[in-house]
Amino acid sequence: MSQATEAGPATTRPAMLPPTVDGGPLAWLRKNLFSSWGNAITTVLLVACVVWLGSFLINWAVLKATFSAESGKECVGTGGACWAIINAKLRYIFFGSFPYDQHWRPLFAILAMLTMLVLSCDRRMWNAGRLAIIWGIGSVITFMLMFGQIHIPVTLISAIIFLASLAAALLRRTVADNTERTVYTAATVLSGIYLILRVLGILPSYSVPIVLFSYVETGSWGGLAVTMILATYGLAFAFPYGILLALGRRSNLPLIRGLCIGFIELIRGVPLISLLIMASVMLPLFLPSGTNIDKFLRAQVAVILFAGAYIAEIVRGGLQALPKGQFEAADAMGLNYVQRTTLIVLPQALRVVIPPLINTFIGFFKDTSLVLIIGIFDFLKTASQALVDPLWTGFPGEIYLFAAAVYFCFCFSMSRYSKYLERELNKGTQR
Amino acid sequence: MAALNGVSTVIQLDQVNKWYGQFHVLTDINLQVKQGEKIVICGPSGSGKSTLIRCINRLEEHQAGSIVVSVDGKPIELSNDVKNVEAIRKEVGMVFQSFNLFPHLTILDNLTLAPIWVKKMPKKEAEDIAMSLLKRVRIPEQALKYPGQLSGGQQQRVAIARALCMRPQIMLFDEPTSALDPEMVKEVLDVMVELAKEGMTMLVVTHEMGFARSVADRVIFMDRGEIVEEGPPKEFFANPRNERTRTFLSQILHH
DSSP, X not given: OHHHHHHOOSOXXXXXXXXXXXXXXXXXXXXXXXXXXXXXXXXXXXXXXXXXXXXXXXXXXXXXXXXOOSSGGGGTTSSSOBTHHHHHHHHHHHHTTSOGGGTHHHHHHHHHHHHHHHHHHSGGGOSHHHHHHXXXXXXXXXXXXXXXXXXXXXXXXXXXXXXXXXXXXXXXXXXXXXXXHHHHHHHHHHHHHHHHHHHHTSSOOOEEEEESSOOOOGGGOOBHHHHHHHHHHHHHHHHHHHHHHHHHHTOSOHHHHHHHHHHHHHHHTSOHHHHHHIIIIIHHXXXXXXXXXXXXXXXXXXXXXXXXXXXXXXXXXXXXXXXXXXXXXXXXXXXXXXXXXXXXXXXXXXXXXXXXXXXXXXXXXXXXXXXXXXXXXXXXXXXXXXXXXXXXXXXXXXXXXXXXXXXXXXHHHHHHHHHHHHHHHTTTTOO | OOOOSSTTEEEEEEEEEEEETTEEEEEEEEEEEETTOEEEEEOSTTSSHHHHHHHHTTSSOOSEEEEXXXXXXXXXXXXXXXXXXXXXXXXXXXXXXXXXXXTTSOHHHHHXXXXXXXXXXXXXXXXXXXHHHHHHTTOGGGTTSOGGGSOHHHHHHHXXXXXXXXXXXXXXXXXXTTTSOHHHHHHHHHHHHHHHHTTOEEEEEOOOHHHHHHHOSEEEEEETTEXXXXXXXXXXXXXXXXXXXXXXXXXHHOO
């Protein structure tokens, strides 16, 4: 604190140093591992266990293991792991039944998503503009690669133009000059006319095709790309959605509060599997015949809704941890609700809940594997599907260990990132 | 809309009543504050003095009576209209007992937040004003630190500067020195005395009777939600008319 420097040293006595710890690895060993008979015996026993287990593992996984083979038969009787199955099935595990000669597409889609995720982990990217650019470009690349071609309906484009020009005209009505205003009006009127004609059925539906590669429908997607899309977009949408739910649950307006509470409790009260089955089997029954919403999209929406409800409750915990004085100070300064929430409340509430939030993220990354219930081939499903091949039956241990290792890489990175984030965000606020 | 009584009146409370559930916190409060007037409000804990000044910027809602605050010379009555509330809050600064600085922002960002977002001031201009105010409360060197790195007295001085950054006409102080260690009380009071000398309109809830004596134009004594007695400090301390005032003063002055 600066008070101390202002006051200066109180006495002239030389500063006392802390007592030196007597060093050396031997001293450390004696102090920590062999301080008593009981301690020494425990140490020896545990070391023996670790050595025995370790040697067994090395023997199985490395020394006696088979790394390449024509079929599973060559692995039988070696007493070691059969990594050859991973070698043989690697591309199927990672890319599922995506057309074989097009496997580079999901590969680059995975890389695009990873880049997007890593970039948005950096605090310098945390403003709306930069995140919009990163996620916009990243998403277009990802889905362009996965689908191969995108058909954008003109109706959608004109709806966006209509809304954007209307918003611009309203927001800039005081500052815009005449030319600018004319542009807005023209855009609004033209897109509005198109929309009306389209709704009346006078104009047929056009779409703007962007065709780069052969079309691959979502039913053929599989493997890591599917898991990553479900998790990335699931959480990317569920996060802001969960924040809105949490804020709604604390709203003073009874209708909004009631809706949010009802939604959260309803979604939290059912298992994800039932929600997925509902989305895949029951939803089509309620929709008018002929409407066909992609199964993958339905699963994605189910994941978003489910994760949103959980995130909402975590964020609510953070909101409640915030002292009332913070709200009052913001109010007294004349900040309105949106300013108070985005500038004062959320930055503080969210940093309190980083550990449980990342915990939920990790949980949901793994929970996406439940989509195999409704026949979507995510990473875990393609891995287990590799065992069905009659040439390679009988090595579930190797396959699931490999799948576990891949999941672990993702989850452990998230865990480390959570630690880093806590340290980074609390830098200035700690004494 | 109720009018202000007289040109220079900046706050007028008429028959203000407030309840917390069944508990009557404020009973028939009438109060007029003239421009540049310094008013010290004192009273035992639970007497409603904090509630009273928190009603003026609508941190608490009153249920009966009217509160009118002058904004740019125009009288504005506090009502459920958010526009009126926001207009009044721009003119009325507040300092809290527990500072309530924003711990995730630097001192400078704490000060410039409201001018930038509420008054739409350019960042540079807001920072210039903030630095000059930090100089005035004698801690410009702390501008880039976070609130948690400052002492209580420093934090409260920052809180005063933060409120002043909006260039308010009126300042409300809610027990500004109660949460401070004794040796830090003076540095905060000094800043408040300076502010008073510059002609700021101030409503101060405090137990610092020395401050009341030297700065206040009027001292108000509240008990059980009522204004029991009010008068210039000299008279108030020398001849308190009411029995409850005498008891209170004897309790806080002689121990």
